Amino acid sequence: MTQPFRIAATGHSLNYLPEYMAAHRGYFEHEGLAVDAVVPSPWDLVLTELAAGTSQAALGGIWVPSMYFGRSSRYTPFAQVANRAPLALVGRGDPASFSLTDLVGGTVLMKGSNGASVGLYLKMLLAENDIDARDVRFIQDLDGAMLSELFVGGMGDYLLIDYPNASKLAGSHDVAVVRAFAEAGGDIPWSVYYTLREPTDEQRDLHTRFFRALGRGMADVLDAPADTYADLLTSLFPKFDIGLLVALTDQYRTWGMWTTPEINRAGYDRWQAGIALGGLVSQPLGYDVLIDSVPATRASREVTP
Known part of the structure; x- marks a missing residue:
């Protein structure tokens, strides 16, 4: 039984x-x-x-x-x-030259509709790399699908979403996965x-x-x-x-x-x-x-x- x-x-x-x-x-x-x-x-x-x-x-x-x-x-x-963390940053530049310091002065879109993990994780990484999160603008009060659509349309400099959807997005639009945190995030x-x-x-x-x-x-x-x-x-x-x-x-x-x-x-x-x-x-x-x-x-x- x-x-x-x-x-x-x-x-x-x-x-x-x-x-x-x-x-x-x-x-x-x-x-x-x-x-x-x-x-x-x-x-x-x-x-x-x-x-x-x-x-x-x-x-x-x-x-x-x-x-x-x-x-x-x-x-x-x-x-x-x-x-x-099964997350990835999608950007508009060359992944080979990307550094987390590139986020300073920029805007990162990341979902806030399914808990706190995404924002907590990125801000932890910034702190670990001596980057003040106050130097980065975050838009995180929207659904992930909505943010993806807006990012492709030109909103923000980076999009933080799950790696499978980041890869799918990069394969169909003129954007790139600049950092896969499953690989480089520890x-x-x-x-x-x-x-x-x-x-x-x-x-x-x-x-x-x-x-x-x-x-x-x-x-x-x-x-x-x-x-x-x-x-x-x-x-x-x-x-x-x-x-x-x-x-x-x-x-x-x-x-x-x-x-x-x-x-x-x-x-x-x-x-x-x-x-x-x-x-x-x-x-x-x-x-x-x-x-x-x-x-x-x-x-x-x-x-x-």
Whole structure:
């Protein structure tokens, strides 16, 4: 008998591929889990899903559990799927000569309709490169699709969107991806699974089984070129050209988008500094304060040699 395990996700994205692979190949079912996913709109309804008990985990940015910690509901992250930010800057110049300092004095369009991650991330990168974010103009209160259309029409100097759509845009208009942050942006726990409250022993058992299955899906994604599972990619993202999807997936595989379901400690500390810089926490939260590492520990002990 399988146990239901519904995920309330903040989107449907290529960087979630290991989860989709694990479901496609029956790894969750092998662990006794009947996993399915919903993508509520607006995105913050993932928290309503957790509160109602209709979803057992949310998938999204770790800034949400961080922001709520000690203030309201306790959300506990226990696994990650994306180890890099799947974002890219689109510009009008030559990518070979681009530097982040080029943003100074310019205008960057970036969506603000699906959470805070995009703005937090870019402003963290600017700080890490000794660039004052006050020297850059941001337009970020609009939908991503609207901003893309306006950027192509001449608004702003740069557009920050997800890498797949950035690549698609560059392939059909006179613009270019000047920086792919999945490649050059460093490790960061961009997409994590979290649950409401401190998990019980029963929940930790479910999380451990989920963690193991996700790890198998991640290994399959990493172990084989994307053209060997092109049919899965096509079914997941029918609006994208399959050649582009395969190329993007192989780039993600090479760049370190997927590593392990264990939340990266160094990346976590880095991201906490960025979340604090954005004012969502008064100071960075320690790894063991926020993260439940029990599923990772149990999964590593229970792997059969």
